[in-house]
Amino acid sequence: MATAPDLQSLKVDYKRNPMLPWPFQIRRVKHETEDTFTVELQPQGDLEEFAFLPGQFNMIYVFGVGEIPISISGDPANSRTLVHTTRAVGSVTKAMDKMRRGDILGIRGPYGTPWPIEKAAGKDVVFVAGGIGLAPLRPALYEVVAHRERYGKVVLLYGTRTPTDVLFRQELEHWRARFDLEIYVTVDRAMSGWRGNVGVVTNLISRAPFDPRNTMAFVCGPEVMMRYTSMELHKRGVDNEHIFVSMERNMKCAIGLCGHCQFGSVFVCKDGPVFRYSQIKDMLVKWEI
Amino acid sequence: MEDLKKILMEHPFFKGLDEEYSSLIVGCASNIRADAGKMILREGEEANHFYLIRSGKVTLQLMTPNKGHVIIETLNEGDILGWSWLVPPYMWHFDAKASELTRMIALDGKCLRNKCENDHHLGYELLKRFADIMTKRLESTRLQLLDIYGDRS
Amino acid sequence: MKIFIFERPELDNLIAVLKRRGFKVIGPTVSDSAIIYDELTDGGSLPIGWTDEQSNAAYHLKRREDAAVFAWAVGPQSWKKFLFPPIQKLFATHRITKGLDLQNSKKQAPEESQPVKYAFFGVRSCELSAIAIQDKVFLSGPFVDPLYQRKRTGVFIVAINCGQAGGTCFCESMNTGPRAINGFDLALTEVLNDKRHYFIAEAGSVMGEDILKNIKCTKAAEEDLETVKNITEQTKAQIHRSIDTTDLKNILYQSPEHPRWERTAAICLTCANCTMVCPTCFCATVEDVTDLAGKQADRIRKWDSCFTLDFSYIHGGSVRTSAKSRYRQWMTHKLASWVDQFGTSGCVGCGRCITWCPVGIDITEEARAIRENQP
Numbered sequence: 001m002a003t004a005p006d007l008q009s010l011k012v013d014y015k016r017n018p019m020l021p022w023p024f025q026i027r028r029v030k031h032e033t034e035d036t037f038t039v040e041l042q043p044q045g046d047l048e049e050f051a052f053l054p055g056q057f058n059m060i061y062v063f064g065v066g067e068i069p070i071s072i073s074g075d076p077a078n079s080r081t082l083v084h085t086t087r088a089v090g091s092v093t094k095a096m097d098k099m100r101r102g103d104i105l106g107i108r109g110p111y112g113t114p115w116p117i118e119k120a121a122g123k124d125v126v127f128v129a130g131g132i133g134l135a136p137l138r139p140a141l142y143e144v145v146a147h148r149e150r151y152g153k154v155v156l157l158y159g160t161r162t163p164t165d166v167l168f169r170q171e172l173e174h175w176r177a178r179f180d181l182e183i184y185v186t187v188d189r190a191m192s193g194w195r196g197n198v199g200v201v202t203n204l205i206s207r208a209p210f211d212p213r214n215t216m217a218f219v220c221g222p223e224v225m226m227r228y229t230s231m232e233l234h235k236r237g238v239d240n241e242h243i244f245v246s247m248e249r250n251m252k253c254a255i256g257l258c259g260h261c262q263f264g265s266v267f268v269c270k271d272g273p274v275f276r277y278s279q280i281k282d283m284l285v286k287w288e289i
Numbered sequence: 290m291e292d293l294k295k296i297l298m299e300h301p302f303f304k305g306l307d308e309e310y311s312s313l314i315v316g317c318a319s320n321i322r323a324d325a326g327k328m329i330l331r332e333g334e335e336a337n338h339f340y341l342i343r344s345g346k347v348t349l350q351l352m353t354p355n356k357g358h359v360i361i362e363t364l365n366e367g368d369i370l371g372w373s374w375l376v377p378p379y380m381w382h383f384d385a386k387a388s389e390l391t392r393m394i395a396l397d398g399k400c401l402r403n404k405c406e407n408d409h410h411l412g413y414e415l416l417k418r419f420a421d422i423m424t425k426r427l428e429s430t431r432l433q434l435l436d437i438y439g440d441r442s
Numbered sequence: 443m444k445i446f447i448f449e450r451p452e453l454d455n456l457i458a459v460l461k462r463r464g465f466k467v468i469g470p471t472v473s474d475s476a477i478i479y480d481e482l483t484d485g486g487s488l489p490i491g492w493t494d495e496q497s498n499a500a501y502h503l504k505r506r507e508d509a510a511v512f513a514w515a516v517g518p519q520s521w522k523k524f525l526f527p528p529i530q531k532l533f534a535t536h537r538i539t540k541g542l543d544l545q546n547s548k549k550q551a552p553e554e555s556q557p558v559k560y561a562f563f564g565v566r567s568c569e570l571s572a573i574a575i576q577d578k579v580f581l582s583g584p585f586v587d588p589l590y591q592r593k594r595t596g597v598f599i600v601a602i603n604c605g606q607a608g609g610t611c612f613c614e615s616m617n618t619g620p621r622a623i624n625g626f627d628l629a630l631t632e633v634l635n636d637k638r639h640y641f642i643a644e645a646g647s648v649m650g651e652d653i654l655k656n657i658k659c660t661k662a663a664e665e666d667l668e669t670v671k672n673i674t675e676q677t678k679a680q681i682h683r684s685i686d687t688t689d690l691k692n693i694l695y696q697s698p699e700h701p702r703w704e705r706t707a708a709i710c711l712t713c714a715n716c717t718m719v720c721p722t723c724f725c726a727t728v729e730d731v732t733d734l735a736g737k738q739a740d741r742i743r744k745w746d747s748c749f750t751l752d753f754s755y756i757h758g759g760s761v762r763t764s765a766k767s768r769y770r771q772w773m774t775h776k777l778a779s780w781v782d783q784f785g786t787s788g789c790v791g792c793g794r795c796i797t798w799c800p801v802g803i804d805i806t807e808e809a810r811a812i813r814e815n816q817p
Contacts, residue, residue, distance in 0.1 A: 018585045019532045019741070023542055063535060063542055064732035064739035089757045104542040106535070131438030161438040188433045192350060192358035195388060199362045200432040207365070222437040250756050252728050255585035258746070259725030260753060262771075265695075265779030270584055286698050288767030 018255050021061040021106025022047060024082060026099055032085065033165050036132060037097055038073065041082040041105060049079040050107075053114035054139035055246060055274045059254045060084065061106030065095045069251045069269070071136035072110065076143055082107065085135035085167070111254045113274045115140040115244060120216035124152040126208065126238075128229045130159050130201055130221020134167045136246055136273075137220045141175075148180055153210050155182040159201025159225070162187050163194050182209055201225065202232045212237030219277075220246045227284050230277045240278035247272050247280070264289055293318055297394065300341060302369055302418055310411055313404065317397035323347075323387035329370070330385045336373035337399040342366055345391025350384045361433075362426075363388070372419045374398030375405075443644050444651055447666060448659035450639040453511065454485025456600070459656040460561045465598055468524060469563030470517070475503055477517040479524070482563060489514060496609035496793065498802030510634050512564060515608025516792050520721030521562055521569055522576060525593050532589075532728065532741040561598040565626065567619030568611065568790040570601055572721035574625055578784045579724050598649065601626035605673055607680035610793030612806055615684035618790045621674040628654070631670045642666050683796075683806045685777070686813060687787060693813055694778035698770065702811045707766035709801050714747035716795035716803075717772065722788050723747070748772050773808060 024041035031037045043050050052058075052072050061067040068090065074083025088097040096105070117125075117140055125144055129137050144154055156175070160166055166185060176183040184204050186197040197204070201221075215238050219229050226245045233243055249261040249268040261268040264283045266275070283289050294315045297303050303314060321340075323329055329340070329347060340347075347370055349362045361383070364370055373381055375398065405412035448456075460467050469482040472489045482488065494514045495502045506513060536543045565573070580590040601622040613619030622629040627650035631642040642662055645651040717723040727746035732739045746753060749768050754761040762768050780788030789805070796804045 017533070017588050019588075019743075061730075063537065064730055064736065066730050067728065067741075106542065159438075161436070165438065186363075188436070188438070190360040191356065192348070192360060192386075194360055197363045197365075198348065198360040200429045202432065203429055207367075224432070224435060224437050228432060248756060249761065250754050252726065252746075256583045257580065257585065257587055257724070258727065259748065260727070260746070262748075262775065262779070265775075265782045267783075288762045288764060289698070 018108070019253065021059070021067070021108045023104050024050075024107045026101055026103045026105060027081065028101060029097075029099065032167055035089070036085065036087050036165075036167060038083060038085040039096065039099075039105070040074075041084070041107070042080065043082070043107075044104070050082045050110075051079045052076060052082075052110035052139075054117065054143050055115035055136060056110035056112045057136070057254075057273065058082075058084070058107050058109030058111070059251070060092070060096070061108070062092050062095045062099075063104070063106070066092045067106070067108075067252075068092045069111075069248075069254055071246070071273075073135040073138050074142075076139050077146060085132070085138075087132050108254065111269055113270075113272055115218050115246075115274055116216075117143055119242075120144070121150045122152070123242075124210040124215040125154045126210050126215055126217040126233070127154075127156045128158075128201060128205070128217065128219045128221070128233070129156065130225035130229070131161065131165070132167070133219075133221030133225070133246070134158055134160075137218060138168065138171075140218055145175070145181070152214065153182065154180065155184070155208050155210050157184050157186075157201055157204045157208055159186045159188070159204070159221075161189070163190050163196070184208065200228075202228050205229070205232045205236055215242060217243045219243060223248070223284070230281065230284075234277075240281060241276060243277035244274055245277055245280070246274050293320065293394065296343070297341070300367075302341065302422075306414060310414070313411075314396065314401075317400050318394050319397075321393055321395045323391045323393065325387060325389045325391075327387045328384060329387060329391075329393075330381045332381050332384050334381050336371065336379045336381050337397070338395050339369065339371040339374050339398050340393040340395050342368050342370060343392045343394060345393075346388045347391055348386050348388045350386060352384065358384070362429075369422055371398075372423060374402060375416065375419055443646060445662035445667060446643045446645065446654055446659040447662045448641055448643060448654075448657055450511075450641070452657045452659065453488075453641060455657045456653070457482055457485050457563065459653060460563070460598065463653070465559050465561035467561045467563050468521075470512075470514075472503065476501065477503065477514055478519045479517075479521065479562075488564075493606075494608070496797045498610070498796055498804055499798075499800055500609075500802075501797050508634060509639065510605070510632060512602045512630075512632050513605055513634075515604070515606075515611055516566055516569065516794060518719050518794065518798055520719070520792075520794070521565065521573055522721055522724075524560055524562075525573070525597075526576060526580070526590055526724065526726075528745045530589060530743045532743050534738055534740045536739075537737050557592060559596050559598075560593070561600065563600045565599050565601045565622075566604055566792070567601065567622040568613045568616075568792040569721060570599070570622055570625040571616075571618035571790040572792070573599075575722045575784065575786060575788065575790065576724060578786075579722075582784075598653070599626040599628075601629040601646075603629060603631040603670060603674050604677045605632055607677050607682075608793055608797075610683065610796040610804075612681055612683040612685060612791040612793060614678050614681050614791070615687065616787060616789055616791035620677040620681075621670070626650070631673055633669060633673070642670055644670070683793070683804070685789070685791070685806050685809045687777075690787075690809065690813070691778040691781045693816065694774045697812050697816070698774075700812050700815070702808065702815065703766045703770045706803060706808060707764065707769050710765050710769050710803060711801060712749040712751075712765050712768055713800060714749040715798045715800060717747040717749060718745065719794040719798045720776075721790065721792060721794070722776075725753070748775070773805065776805075777809060 023044040028040040057069050057071045070084045070086045073085040088094045175181050247268050251261045252258040254269045256267045256270040347364045348360045350358045467482045470477050471487045477489050491506045491509045493506045580587040604620040626646045629644040725746045729742045776788040
């Protein structure tokens with residue numbers, strides 16, 4: 001029976017200064033879709049492993065450019081390679097996109113609250129991902145698949161813009177080929193050759209094969225998508241206490257000291273980013289909180 | 290015929306309709322099948338039928354000059370296809386194609402339309418049900434319009 | 443607590459003693475038409491014979507007719523200027539042949555090479571509370587700020603009980619003064635009348651007692667304690683602003699759409715003055731700066747303010763674009779969220795935000811307006 005993880009034991013020891021990044025070397029840069037790429041990193045110096053929990057993130061530092069929070073998207077069982085998937089949208093990610101094998105990135109972390117996978121033991125598990133939101137969910141998927149016997153039905157609902165934006169396509173197809181995972185992919189629009197579903201990801205919820213009375217749902221994607229998805233899950237009968245979302249806010253320190261990531265009275269960096277929907281659902285519909 | 294009646298009346302769309310209308314509906318219904326690739330309805334044509342999808346998959350598409358056919362929605366088992374038969378000018382605004390072997394129940398919209406003109410209670414009942422479908426489609430479409438993945442995902 | 447008396451000239455000796463002990467003595471001094479905190483050369487640097495007049499959007503220094511040293515209220519600066527400096531280098535990285543030298547122990551934490559021992563001379567009761575509040579923010583979370591910790595450890599605090607209330611302060615309703623209760627090494631009360639000018643000193647620590655042994659002082663009597671009580675009660679009576687904090691947290695939490703926010707937002711310039719003068723505000727940003735050759739990059743931490751437009755920026759835009767949402771964020775955080783985050787209110791009633799707001803917004807009025815007009 002899985003128990004709640006001990007976050008303290010996972011912190012990389014920055015006794016001297018939690019603001020100081022640790023060097024990691026890029027082993028591989030993979031372009032996933034037009035604007036999304038994955039970096040695989042290895043710790044340098046006397047750090048050999050980097051353990052984390054699904055849902056956590058790191059602050060990634062590019063020399064002289066800046067530092068940003070990015071969720072970890074790799075397999076938690078592999079602690080020798082650190083994997084991050086991100087869209088190239090700002091100065092830091094655009095700089096990262098141009099980096100090559102051998103270049104060094106600074107890493108601080110892991111930070112944040114993880115997906116409470118242990119709570120899903122004995123229940124159906126529903127993952128709902130929107131766009132790049134699939135990346136922070138992937139470690140949780142790996143974990144659930146690795147201990148498949150602990151859970152009931154396992155369903156992934158994934159929505160993205162167009163078929164060319166489908167992330168981790170090969171992996172999804174590989175998972176779909178298993179008989180014990182239900183993978184549904186939908187896109188907002190497609191050209192006529194697309195054989196899959198077209199429509200918003202929320203449309204997949206009413207038909208997905210899970211028992212809402214005995215389900216844990218993990219939702220990740222743009223805030224609007226998470227809002228509608230959570231409402232739709234609730235409409236289908238999933239308790240708000242059993243729906244979890246991953247929030248995002250501006251972060252400068254990721255350790256609860258700079259004040260930027262406040263969302264109401266919680267700090268997304270240390271009280272989140274994973275939140276129980278019932279805890280924040282009223283704040284989600286308030287403007288400019 | 291009995292089999293058709295059962296399927297129709299148990300479908301969420303027709304549930305709750307007065308008994309006298311059920312025979313009417315069934316009288317306008319027929320089983321049809323569309324092979325993969327078959328066009329079920331075309332943009333610009335007269336809208337005289339609507340369909341209840343029993344199995345398979347139907348794509349709603351729009352032909353665009355520079356991109357060709359763009360799929361805007363897929364409908365699956367249990368979905369209703371088409372409401373333009375109920376509102377003027379009774380014309381389809383998009384194409385619908387079976388993307389795999391699809392079995393449907395086709396309902397004679399033209400016939401039903403005329404009946405609605407004479408029996409407003411029937412008209413109200415059908416329009417109420419279609420309003421519900423249209424609302425859900427509108428909500429989904431609006432979410433698609435937001436293009437959330439391109440912007441801040 | 444042991445209590446002592448010393449005459450006015452010994453105040454200067456107290457400063458000298460602290461300097462001899464290796465402390466960098468920071469205290470009030472007049473500069474640029476205000477009383478600010480800076481390193482004191484000696485007792486002559488103190489704002490002797492000065493007072494101030496403070497009100498909404500107004501601060502004026504005035505000469506007194508006597509030679510009182512501390513007869514004024516807090517100015518634009520607070521002790522966070524030293525414990526949590528406005529600009530601070532966090533680290534420097536260098537490009538080396540093998541990539542990046544991030545963990546070079548010799549070149550990191552520039553503060554380590556010259557650790558400074560501060561003595562804060564003239565800390566008001568509200569400021570003691572503010573320091574305690576920032577201690578909670580920086581030292582009691584899951585991560586400790588090592589720079590704050592380094593500066594904070596070993597600070598010698600000489601508190602001063604206010605002999606008169608400021609024009610904008612409201613420590614009484616915030617339960618932070620005017621009398622200093624704890625958190626100090628020495629707490630002084632200035633007594634100035636026709637006959638005598640002396641200080642009553644309460645020793646709040648063994649070190650405080652020890653320092654006093656180096657100046658000429660005598661043991662105080664019962665009535666001296668009475669004097670302290672009377673003076674601070676008198677100060678209390680002069681305070682005319684207040685915030686009713688009863689259930690204020692919940693009132694603010696349930697008022698995000700209160701019409702008052704619109705009204706205040708129309709006046710607020712989002713200039714961020716309030717956050718800069720506030721002794722508890724702790725928001726910061728980081729800047730990465732490279733040299734021209736691209737060989738060295740420094741990360742600098744700077745004070746930031748939730749009032750700036752890009753404070754809440756995430757790819758695409760800011761979450762709080764309207765002035766309303768930013769004013770609401772600041773006040774709700776200060777008076778409500780802070781309680782859930784750190785166990786106390788974030789406001790100590792020092793009144794600085796009222797004095798230094800260019801349009802004179804008064805946080806006590808805002809709190810009252812929101813409380814009194816609940817739907």
